[in-house]
Amino acid sequence: MTAPRDDTVTTRPREWTQEAAPVHLPYSDGPDGAERLYAAWARPRRFGLLTEVNNTVIGVLYIATGFLFFFGAGVLALLMRVQLAVPGNTFLDADTYNQFFTMHGTVMMFLFAVPIVEAVAVLLLPNMLGARDMPFPRLSAFGYWCYAFGGVLVFSSLFFGVAPDGGWFMYPPLTSAAYSPGINTEFWILGLGFVEISALAAAVELIVGILRTRAPGMTLGRMPIFAWYTLVTAGMIMIGMPMVIAADVLLELERAFGMPFYDATRGGDPLLWQHLFWLFGHPEVYIIFLPAAGMVSMMVPTFARTRQVGYAWVVMAAISVGFLSFGLWVHHMYTTGLPLLSLSFFSAASTAIAIPMGIQVFAWLATLWDGKPVLRVPMLFILGFLFIFVVGGVTGVMVAAVPYDWQVHDSYFVVAHFHYVLTGGMVFPLVAGLYYWSPLVTKRMLSERLGRWAFGLMFVGFNAAFLPMHVTGLLGMPRRVYTYSGELGWDALNLSASVFSFVFAAGVLVVAVDFVRHLRSGPKAEANPWNAPSLEWLSGLAPYGFRSLVPVTSRYPVWEQPEMPGEIMAGRGYLPDAPTGERETLVSTLVGSVPEQILRLPMPGWTAFVAALATAIVFGAMTVKLPTIGVAGGVVAAAAILSWLWSMDRAFPREPVDAGRGAVLPLYSAGSGSVGWWGMAVLLISDGVVVASFMFAYLFFWTARPAVWPPAGSPFPGFIEPAAIAVAVIGAWVFFEVAERRNRRDSRLATGLCLVASAVLAGSALAMGWRWLDGSGLTPTAHSYGAAVWLLLGYMALHVATGIAMALWSLARLALGMIDSWRCLTLRICLLWWRFTVPAAVLTLLLVAGFPHVVA
Amino acid sequence: MSSPDVAAVREEERREARENVAGVRALLDVALGYFVWAAHFLIVYVATAVSCQLGLGTAGAGTRTTFLVVLALVTVAAAAVVVLHAARRYRQQRDLPDRRFRMAVTIGNDAVATVAIAWQLLAITLVPVCT
């Protein structure tokens, strides 16, 4: 075997690249080794299952929860179709209908589509990549429980008649306190803020997992294509989600404290919401579609029984879509009266995305032509997907054309268009994936016959319900109307759409029935029933995945490395059984995937569950305005999260461990090689997007009304105070930097003093900032200018305060001997925070102090 | 901690850091075309939005033409950067299979980015400014 080395990076020669060398098997050739492995990865029983953090449990729970929300939102859709079946119907009143369509969209997008595609990745990716688990299993457990509790909180508002009713897009001013005084909107903002956090958690973990925990030898060019799609998706979530979180924060600040970000009467601008929301909302469509396309790309070669044609082309298409999707957001704002030229830029970008989409579709088609395809149920759903998705794609080109969109925007044409994109692009591949991967989880096969029925009903029902809806829209029917007049020629089209929506639902029901039935009576599945080429089929989805991690030398290891299953079972790979007796996986280099470190993973524990439950209680109590319970929940949540953080940075034993195949790898890394450092780095990118969104808001108010912003008579910020604050913040960072250096020499006293100095300087920066802002006469509620300044500085104050907390945290650990020159990851991660905070704070101060002078 | 141990650890860390930086750079280089595209996109969009707010719509035809010519030049420059990047990568990375794969993806990305940038020229030449 040739070593897949990459000479842009310096790689040490590793034992595993010398295939001929005698393989050293330290642990694995007896039943003892296997028992150690099973013991480490044993699942807790009964209630203990709530403590499990392993991806095979969390992933299944995640997917099951996602499907529950899918059914719930689907029932809402059917009820709406009953209401719209005939003109002037009184089955649902206006309020109920508005809550239903809002919740249908919200639940489908935020509680079904995004979580479930992440869930599929959480369940399958580690094994596809030849890893044993995700790099941060507790974080995925925390993310899952946040999503489950937050989702239930949002959904339950329906049963009390206080569900959000401002549309899933929640445009202010309709959703501001003046026009939506009830708690309905709070359910949306707080509940979804919570769910968005869980999506970010999953994204961080997927990115680090894909980049750093791949099987040895699985270079970037050998990754299963699903991993590429997931990497792009997770990157998009990381950039996109913070924007909607920022928009939510502004809306909640306006609703709760009267800071006028969207209120045009006080200098705000409702368009700001639309920019921030669609900056996330358009990529959202691709966030949903790309992982589904990734699943399709895994299934097509299996059923075509040949390699994917144009692997590099498809990877390129996925990357293109990920990037270009961020240049499309105004696509949803063509009718807002922006200059025609600005709209046309977005039109060109929207159209450009058709090229990678075309490449993707034709790569699948070529693969089908290249092989000898077999038509099993998953393939049937993929064919359905191809047809429906292409229709959604070509109507997408239509709505990307500015003048055409002026007609069809917010009409039923668009309803039809995006149901084609999302149902075709995501639900059909998901059902295909359900039929395809279920045998891996349940060890039983779903029914081929029921599957065909389900496909027939879903395909016919879907197309008959939604294809004519394009015409309904062109005949002038707007979206989001609970009733319509019988004289406009929409009756027959609506009635047939309602009837066929039930046919589609019947198809979904058949899938559900088949799934429940197969759990008991489905025929037993073979280990690799479809003869698929990817690694997850060799794992049997055991909690530990593989008994040992054998180097990958091909894109299709199961087909092209026939010796692999035997080697895995014989323990001839890396990490045979469990060398440390704990749960562990390999950390490898980014490009060449050379093993670098053994990562010990957390065992089952209550922290993630308790932290999520308590956080849910905080958000729930905030929503329904019960401060006492909220504070109590907050204390519990903080305690759980702090104890979680306290348990991290495990540095011992210091001795490297024999990882099999002659490689001796460390158990601990304190530098940029550690996954914790990477997690923080990825998280800071998201945080940077939030900061950028707030700065965008500040500048946007000016571009909206350059003549009157900042408003006449508002005090100009001086330069002295911000300069002093900046010096203090920079000083705090420098002392932290010095502390880290001193710690390398184990000078504990100097390190401690530097940390104290850092905290003191940061504290003085906070105090100076408060005096400056409070004394400036700038009120946050009078005008959007004051609100934006308070927002920007407040957010930076939060960062500096976190920096203080980190200094104190490090000090405590230093005092207890938990930080020294060997064990210094904590210190370095905190330093990373400061390295982000300082430029962000300086930039913020420069903007706040300088910009009014520039435009004046 | 004993001193030789520390030196080894430091050396290891530096190596890791180099490797990771190189890895991230390699990964981002694949998508360089899109960073250029995004920068170009932001520039033309923000320039249009801001100058229309500042009264470009009511300015004379000469000012408006100058503005559009500048936008067109920026567009051509951005496209040229992307094309040059693709050409360089084509010359540098033809040898090893894994690098070949990255080269193919890089060039593909650059091509799509070039089209996305070049199509903005159609907007600049065909659509009236500030209406």
Add this chain to the structure above:
Amino acid sequence: MARDWRRFTLWTLILPAGCAGPQSALDPAGPSAASIHRLGIWMYVGATLVTLLVTALALVPFLRRRDRPVNRRLFLWGGGVALPFLTLTALVPYVFTVGHGTRAPTAPDRLSVDVTGSLYWWEMSYRRAGGASPAVSANELRLPAGEPVELLLRANDVIHSFWVPNLAGKTDMMPGRVNRMVIQGDRPGIYRGQCAEYCGRQHALMAFDVIVMPRAEFDAWLARLAQPAREPPTPQLREGRALFVDLGCTACHTVRGHVGGRLGPDLTQVGARRSIGAGTLPGGVGNIAGWIASAQHLKPGNAMPSYDQLAGPQLRALAAYLESLK
């Protein structure tokens, strides 16, 4: 003529009968809607061809076994790159040349109308030459045929969107902004517009009529709209007018010649309108009475209270008075 004929064939090829309608983008009656519709037809044809091609290519490998390896170049370069690139490079410039008319400048002597969206109704205020005060109407837009008319769109409270599919695409009405669009009806007729941006509880019942009339008729109508309402000729109508004032209707509504508020639709010509309640009910004295008595039942959540305490004769008098305002 030739172009009309070609349009007609395309029409019959693609679209089933029954596309005509008072609120249909498929039955254009103005230059903007017509050019968008033409663009649409090209795109429908292209979209259908692409869909059929992909569907056929997806099915063939299952129907016909083949032993030759596929021509990958043809698929990836031909289908993946060339097909979208060439069709879209042709389409994009075409798209960029459509629709400028809706933003084009109009001559100063043309009509300008300020249209304001409020929660579930519309106010139309026609600017008049020579500094005369504008003539105000509601929930009905009248246009002179064959002339570009400038609309200045505002919102009073939340975001609404102005959409008359037969004449042009939609433009949003944003609080704090004034959006401008140019609209033109080519031939006299009655069309319908509807709010296209979700604006709350009764978003569904926020429509208006658009009446395109010959220029001379339009001028006469506008002159009439600018006049104060006539003195009611009969005792019943006079009783109705007294009730209108006594019940406090003028707190929200204006009838030209009376003092009145602008919180609700201007009623100077309410009797001449084709619908009431912003498209909730057809016009006519019976429906006016029904609306007064049970506005909250017919359109829950709109700003008009139900005057269900009125006695029968009073209600009839009030309704008759309003019906007489033409």
